[in-house]
Amino acid sequence: MLAPALANLAIGVPAIIPLYLTYWLLTDYLPSPCDAFAPDPELSNCDYHTLDHAPVMMFLLTVTGAILLLALLTVDILGPRRRADARPGRWLAMATLIPAPFLVLLCLAKT
Numbered sequence: 001m002l003a004p005a006l007a008n009l010a011i012g013v014p015a016i017i018p019l020y021l022t023y024w025l026l027t028d029y030l031p032s033p034c035d036a037f038a039p040d041p042e043l044s045n046c047d048y049h050t051l052d053h054a055p056v057m058m059f060l061l062t063v064t065g066a067i068l069l070l071a072l073l074t075v076d077i078l079g080p081r082r083r084a085d086a087r088p089g090r091w092l093a094m095a096t097l098i099p100a101p102f103l104v105l106l107c108l109a110k111t
Helices: 002-012 016-029 048-082 088-097 100-110
Strands: none
Touching (some): 002 048, 002 088, 002 100, 016 048, 048 088
């Protein structure tokens, strides 16, 4: 029971990057009041700094998210199938620990 928890916590440390990128897109980019068809860009109270960074952040989210899913597939699904004694259900249940390091850092940043 300890091996799946430690393995998924170890995946959670590099998973901080795609989780932060998702957090940024949901908290900074989506609520942005930018109107592409505004007659005067100054009237929309748009943060162009956020708009400039959005394509890069989305690309990085795609790349790091794919790497995270590949690691999750390798560790939690393919790994237990190679071992006869390990059940994949126990490993997949411990996958809920992957966002734990990000949530701890997010809570520490808010205080």
